[in-house]
Amino acid sequence: MADVPTTYADPVHIAVIGGTGLQSLPNFTLAATLTPTTPWGAPSSPISILQHPSPSSGAPIPVAFLSRHGLHHEIAPHEVPNRANIAALRALGVRTIIAFSAVGSLQEEIHPRDFVVPDQIIDRTKGIRPFTFFEGGMVGHVGFGDPFDEGLAKIVRRCGHSLEGEGVRLHDKGTVICMEGPQFSTRAESNLYRAWGGSVINMSALPEAKLAREAEVGYQMICMATDYDCWHDSEDVNVEMVMGHMKANSENARRFVGAVLDELSKEEHGEQVKARHLEGQMKWAGGITHKDGRKKEAVEKLNWLFPGYFD
Numbered sequence: 500m501a502d503v504p505t506t507y508a509d510p511v512h513i514a515v516i517g518g519t520g521l522q523s524l525p526n527f528t529l530a531a532t533l534t535p536t537t538p539w540g541a542p543s544s545p546i547s548i549l550q551h552p553s554p555s556s557g558a559p560i561p562v563a564f565l566s567r568h569g570l571h572h573e574i575a576p577h578e579v580p581n582r583a584n585i586a587a588l589r590a591l592g593v594r595t596i597i598a599f600s601a602v603g604s605l606q607e608e609i610h611p612r613d614f615v616v617p618d619q620i621i622d623r624t625k626g627i628r629p630f631t632f633f634e635g636g637m638v639g640h641v642g643f644g645d646p647f648d649e650g651l652a653k654i655v656r657r658c659g660h661s662l663e664g665e666g667v668r669l670h671d672k673g674t675v676i677c678m679e680g681p682q683f684s685t686r687a688e689s690n691l692y693r694a695w696g697g698s699v700i701n702m703s704a705l706p707e708a709k710l711a712r713e714a715e716v717g718y719q720m721i722c723m724a725t726d727y728d729c730w731h732d733s734e735d736v737n738v739e740m741v742m743g744h745m746k747a748n749s750e751n752a753r754r755f756v757g758a759v760l761d762e763l764s765k766e767e768h769g770e771q772v773k774a775r776h777l778e779g780q781m782k783w784a785g786g787i788t789h790k791d792g793r794k795k796e797a798v799e800k801l802n803w804l805f806p807g808y809f810d
């Protein structure tokens with residue numbers, strides 16, 4: 500195999516974060532493999548820059564791919580270096596993230612292998628994961644009422660529906676319960692989440708979605724159900740079950756992601772893909788700390804992420 504470049508000069512606006520069972524995106528041309536570092540450490544895996552022909556012009560569009568749990572699934576959900584992942588992607592120019600997640604279903608009508616484009620999250624992590632870029636002498640507060648990007652969600656839903664009938668079943672909305680893990684839930688917890696209106700459950704939506712919002716990056720998760728957790732009459736969730744459904748449906752998952760990338764590569768989505776609607780929000784949301792109270796180290800880290808915002 501020819502040597503793969505370790506640098507990539509052009510900005511990359513779109514990224515895919517792959518989760519359990521989706522650790523690579525074959526069928527794309529590998530243009531570079533990057534191993535960046537950030538003030539928050541190294542990301543979960545090398546970042547592959549994949550090239551993808553624009554469906555309108557045929558010109559190659561770069562897409563960054565990052566494997567959330569590492570190349571060999573060696574990083575547990577509570578160990579994922581989310582700040583490094585989001586910071587490294589933003590530094591490449593990424594302003595749109597499509598994140599993939601294997602989830603448990605909390606509702607009868609969401610069958611294993613169904614896809615869900617969620618619109619809400621309930622946080623059941625335990626506060627042990629670093630969850631903000633704004634700390635240590637720089638305070639920032641950003642809106643999170645709608646944790647996913649509705650503009651991106653509309654595009655993702657349209658792409659998912661276009662594949663329906665070819666083995667893809669899609670649910671347009673849903674609330675993700677994001678639990679700490681790595682152990683699965685108790686039956687009492689699973690029933691409680693159902694009573695709260697949870698649709699699906701995973702261990703990965705947070706703080707990934709919060710950090711993407713702070714980084715002014717449009718973020719949408721695509722979930723694929725792999726089990727009925729432990730509330731259902733069927734067998735309780737286990738890793739074999741999750742991996743079995745992911746493997747059996749990985750072709751559909753990849754087709755779904757491919758269709759979304761095709762659509763996002765169209766010029767008409769340029770403003771959405773560059774997340775113009777989020778641009779500059781942290782300059783104000785993160786500028787609450789008076790200059791006299793700002794700590795040098797915190798300012799330096801934030802200026803790495805947002806060059807020029809806090810000079």
Ligand SMILES: CSC[C@H]1O[C@H](OP(=O)(O)O)[C@H](O)[C@@H]1O
Nearest residue numbers: 518519576600601701702703741
């Ligand atoms: C292997 S089952 C639990 C594991 O699966 C999901 O991973 P991801 O969201 O990265 O696809 C879930 O969040 C847990 O991390």
Ligand SMILES: Nc1ncnc2[nH]cnc12
Nearest residue numbers: 601602603700701728736
């Ligand atoms: N039942 C479940 N709970 C948490 N995360 C999951 N990922 C896949 N299935 C899951």
